[in-house]
Amino acid sequence: MTRKTKKVGSTGRFGPRYGSQLKKRFLKVENSMRATHKCPNCASPKVRRKSVGIWQCKKCYLSFAGGAWIPVTPSGRTAARTTLSLEEQRLEKSRK
Numbered sequence: 001m002t003r004k005t006k007k008v009g010s011t012g013r014f015g016p017r018y019g020s021q022l023k024k025r026f027l028k029v030e031n032s033m034r035a036t037h038k039c040p041n042c043a044s045p046k047v048r049r050k051s052v053g054i055w056q057c058k059k060c061y062l063s064f065a066g067g068a069w070i071p072v073t074p075s076g077r078t079a080a081r082t083t084l085s086l087e088e089q090r091l092e093k094s095r096k
């Protein structure tokens with residue numbers, strides 16, 4: 001098979017519209033959205049995007065909330081850390 005598109009990939013469907021730089025950026029996002037990612041539970045590379053922010057592992061069927069285009073975002077990681085420390089504080093308080 002010969003390649004249909006040399007560099008535009010899946011953004012070829014937009015034709016000449018929307019500008020090359022924008023399509024280049026979109027291509028990166030779309031590729032990571034469609035790719036399989038590593039599962040946080042069983043560590044196998046079987047996680048796929050189900051919907052916006054919903055990811056599911058095809059091996060252990062774990063579904064989890066994550067980023068819209070990638071399973072874990074930097075800000076999501078920060079939020080998780082904050083939640084964890086708040087929870088620890090709460091437990092600490094209830095022990096006293």
Ligand SMILES: [Zn+2]
Pocket residue numbers: 039040041042043044046057058059060061062
């Ligand atoms: Zn899994």
